[in-house]
Amino acid sequence: MKITDIKVYPAWVGQRNLCMVKVETDEGIFGWGESGLSSRELAVAGAIEHFKDFLIGKSAVNIGAIWQELYRGQYFEGGRVLTAAISAIDIALWDIAGKALNVPIHRLLGGKQRDHIPCFITSIKPHDESLIEEVKMFVKEGWTVVRTAADDLGTIEHATTWDVRKAISKSAGILTEIRQEIGPDIMLGIDYHHRFSVAEAASFCQKMPPGTIDFLEEPIRAEAPAAYEALRKMTDIPFAIGEEFSSKWQFMPYIEKGLTDFARIDICNVGGITEAMKVAAMAEAHYIDVMPHDPLGPICTAATLQVSAALPNFSFYEVPPYGRTEQDVSDFFQGVPVATAGQFPISEAPGHGVIVNEERLKKSKLQLWEPPRMKKPDGSFTNW
Numbered sequence: 517m518k519i520t521d522i523k524v525y526p527a528w529v530g531q532r533n534l535c536m537v538k539v540e541t542d543e544g545i546f547g548w549g550e551s552g553l554s555s556r557e558l559a560v561a562g563a564i565e566h567f568k569d570f571l572i573g574k575s576a577v578n579i580g581a582i583w584q585e586l587y588r589g590q591y592f593e594g595g596r597v598l599t600a601a602i603s604a605i606d607i608a609l610w611d612i613a614g615k616a617l618n619v620p621i622h623r624l625l626g627g628k629q630r631d632h633i634p635c636f637i638t639s640i641k642p643h644d645e646s647l648i649e650e651v652k653m654f655v656k657e658g659w660t661v662v663r664t665a666a667d668d669l670g671t672i673e674h675a676t677t678w679d680v681r682k683a684i685s686k687s688a689g690i691l692t693e694i695r696q697e698i699g700p701d702i703m704l705g706i707d708y709h710h711r712f713s714v715a716e717a718a719s720f721c722q723k724m725p726p727g728t729i730d731f732l733e734e735p736i737r738a739e740a741p742a743a744y745e746a747l748r749k750m751t752d753i754p755f756a757i758g759e760e761f762s763s764k765w766q767f768m769p770y771i772e773k774g775l776t777d778f779a780r781i782d783i784c785n786v787g788g789i790t791e792a793m794k795v796a797a798m799a800e801a802h803y804i805d806v807m808p809h810d811p812l813g814p815i816c817t818a819a820t821l822q823v824s825a826a827l828p829n830f831s832f833y834e835v836p837p838y839g840r841t842e843q844d845v846s847d848f849f850q851g852v853p854v855a856t857a858g859q860f861p862i863s864e865a866p867g868h869g870v871i872v873n874e875e876r877l878k879k880s881k882l883q884l885w886e887p888p889r890m891k892k893p894d895g896s897f898t899n900w
Contacts, residue, residue, distance in 0.1 A: 521539075522537065522540070528883040535600075543616075549607030549608035552600055552784025571605075579610065596762045599762040600762075603784045607819045610868070613867075621789065622826045625823065633830075691729055703731075717747055731754045733756040733757070733780070761785075777804060782809040783808070789819060813845065847876050849872055
């Protein structure tokens with residue numbers, strides 16, 4: 517079964533841009549993948565055009581060999597743009613493999629190890645009374661794991677001024693109140709989007725009573741593992757790290773040194789299903805559970821759920837939090853995974869199970885979009 521064409525569609529879908537990739541074969545079987553490098557979709561599309569030039573004519577079943585050539589086939593190997601492109605192609609190849617054998621991808625990964633995929637929900641409310649009320653509502657609905665966002669999420673219209681010292685006190689206080697309201701049985705976390713320095717993150721952790729939160733996600737930037745080593749010595753709160761990592765090599769120091777307690781693998785950036793399984797195995801050897809990252813589209817969700825079904829070391833899946841609903845994307849996709857009562861079902865459809873309306877995708881154009889910008893009170897830029 518030879519690859520005959522690779523098509524890439526960076527397009528506005530629902531409420532955001534997605535970068536979808538279709539791999540076609542000479543047997544009429546095709547697969548769909550998705551890239552995860554949000555707001556830089558055109559860079560990924562360009563990389564895929566380079567890859568397409570030498571992939572035409574190769575066997576679609578040699579997924580591992582194709583991954584190696586995609587990663588090592590240039591002098592400057594790796595990096596988020598290239599691995600995001602590799603991810604989309606890799607997912608599409610696994611989709612082809614599943615369709616060719618008429619089985620879901622998880623069957624090719626050893627079969628499912630659970631009956632459903634437990635997941636967590638996220639509140640993006642500001643850190644005030646509205647956040648407390650929404651978290652209480654989630655708990656009443658039956659959610660047992662709840663995450664909050666980092667208070668002010670900014671706006672694309674203008675840069676948002678963010679005072680880190682005020683934010684630390686405000687957020688620590690509101691999380692303490694939430695814990696008092698929901699009791700000890702609910703798992704509570706917060707995603708701080710790498711906004712802190714080491715000292716700021718430590719201060720935030722120290723302002724809450726022990727047991728207030730169960731995980732702290734991305735408190736600081738992750739380029740320097742030594743910074744996380746320093747922070748690890750200042751707090752015993754579990755860390756959830758890894759959504760930005762683009763290879764097993766980036767994950768390695770965080771796993772081997774115990775710097776992440778939940779591996780936030782993003783299969784649309786890390787290198788697809790092939791690389792995600794290797795990272796998960798490394799994590800398993802160190803008794804670390806996988807908590808996949810998914811802010812993207814239905815193919816990201818469907819493919820990640822297939823991987824999640826097959827992992828022994830799995831914790832909770834992220835329900836995409838930023839307004840995406842099945843109705844938003846119904847013109848583009850069928851078979852979109854939907855979470856109910858705190859869990860996702862495991863699809864038994866061939867491949868990853870999502871059907872793409874290619875003609876609708878062709879009609880939707882990319883809308884250039886930039887993430888919000890955040891500034892300190894002195895006017896200098898900081899992390900969003």
